[in-house]
Amino acid sequence: MDKAIKRYFPVFMLPTLLAFVIGFIAPFILGVYLSFCKFTTINDATFVGLSNFAKIFEDATFGHALWFTALFTVVTVALINVLAFAVAMALTRKIQGANLYRTVFFMPNLIGGIVLGYIWQLLLNGILAHFERTLTYSSVYGFWGLVILLLWQQIGYMMVIYIAGIQNVPGELMEAAKIDGATSAQCLRHVTIPMIMPSVTICTFLTLTNGFKMFDQNLALTNGAPSDMSEMLALNIFNTFYSRSGYEGVGQAKAVVFFLLVAAIALIQTKITSSKEVQQ
């Protein structure tokens, strides 16, 4: 049977393969190569070794963006997961209107980052105006503005995954624990949480990478103001490429560093949380 199928390579595989080469493989390899070059377009690239990477360390904005992004990611991962789990626990009880609430909480996920950014800009600037401040007054406002925005957007998404996880905990297990005299806190700690570790793995992974890679919301809400102090890594890379001429090589080098960070975080996180999963 394999042989019969094999002849159909051009029909089944070739279109995706070609698009994958155009849309991923070629840009990726070229991107790695260009990070060692000085260039303004691809054609005028000259090899300069590691000097682009050296320049990253001289660039104070990158260090600041890295710090800002790391702090942002830690805060949002913790808050989103705790709140989403709490809401999921509450909504899996038999309360009236649970479906309606789930619908409402999930909705912001479907709205794009740019649109979300401007919605919250109006609201947050309106509130801050009472204190004669704006979002761009200091990066502290920008930071918490972005945190609130991302919470609003992603709690619903993670909640849906947690709800599925909680409903998947076998009822017998809960009953057995209760018959043995476990309090509800003990049930949560020793039954529910170990049983939903797969959901925790997924949600931590998603919130970590989403926080770290955030771009659209950052661009729309603060655009890095004041003076790049609320600029996150993705936006920093974008600005290095397209707002500073002569820095394309440095931008590409930053992108490589960014990729390595994202990959490292993803791998380490998956290792840690999946080791805590229990066999059902």
Add this chain to the structure above:
Amino acid sequence: MSATNQTGAAGAAGNQGGAGVAPSAEAHGAEAHGAKAHGAQSKTGAAKSGAPKAAGMPPVKKKFGALTVIFGIISIAYIYPILLVAINSFKKKAYISKYPFRLPDEKTFVGLDNYIGGIEKTNMIESFGWTLFITIGSVAVIILCTSMCAWYINRVKNAVTKTFYTLCLFSMIVPFQMVMFTLSKIANVLRLNNPWGIIIVYLGFGAGLSVFMFAGFVKSIPLEIEEAAMIDGCTPIQTFFQVVMPIMKPTMITVSILQTMWIWNDYLLPYLVLDLKKYKTVSISVQYLKGGYGSVDMGAMMGCLVLAIIPIIVFYLFCQKYIIEGVVAGAVKG
């Protein structure tokens, strides 16, 4: 594990006939196969977003209590930002930033002026059309090409298909910033900087996740079904479209939902790839209102924001069951 898989695939296969009537049942089949181990039943219960009821528990009457009230208040607060934008879209632009929390009155009410202004300034209707075209086109092409590809690499195992699959997994952790510059230049050289060409770019950059999800599902399809079709004289193409594809339907729904949510809202990729003088998407149009350094026309901005949100909410309210199921199924496998 394998037993569960078989059940999942067989269950979905059994549903082929009534595909139109019972797509949700098929989705459950897909879910069950993605589940780690414990019975398919409880997973099915989880996927049924309509009824939050743990499997095996006696039905309990829903309570109207403090939690309902608290969540009611939170829900209203949750929609408030969107309502605020909607309210402000009817106000004169000078009053929007100044008094965002006031309702429009005789002095500040401008009717639909902001909407008309917004549409004129951004060409919103046209952007909407292009976004719709790009999203539907890309999702259709991704579904067709990657499902065929995933089946092929599962049935024909050699160095090429194995390397390709590994690269697909790898591509899932690469952030867009890594390839954005080179990708936009390549797209430009190959004349893919239009709504037709960008479909190929989306197929390429989105292939990783889709191939991964389809490949996971194909593994659970019993070979016997296909072998029987082949013995009956089907060519591989007939086998795929008449036997394999109907079984894959639940995964197709999941993949199309995840890809639609990504492509419809995507900003940076179309911004860098498209020829912006001719084509814009909704997100790009909204961002263009911000413009360079001048002050923003808040009236037009509010109008455009509302126009950008309404279609999504309407779509969501009609398809929310599939969307939430799709997200859960996607997360379980991803």
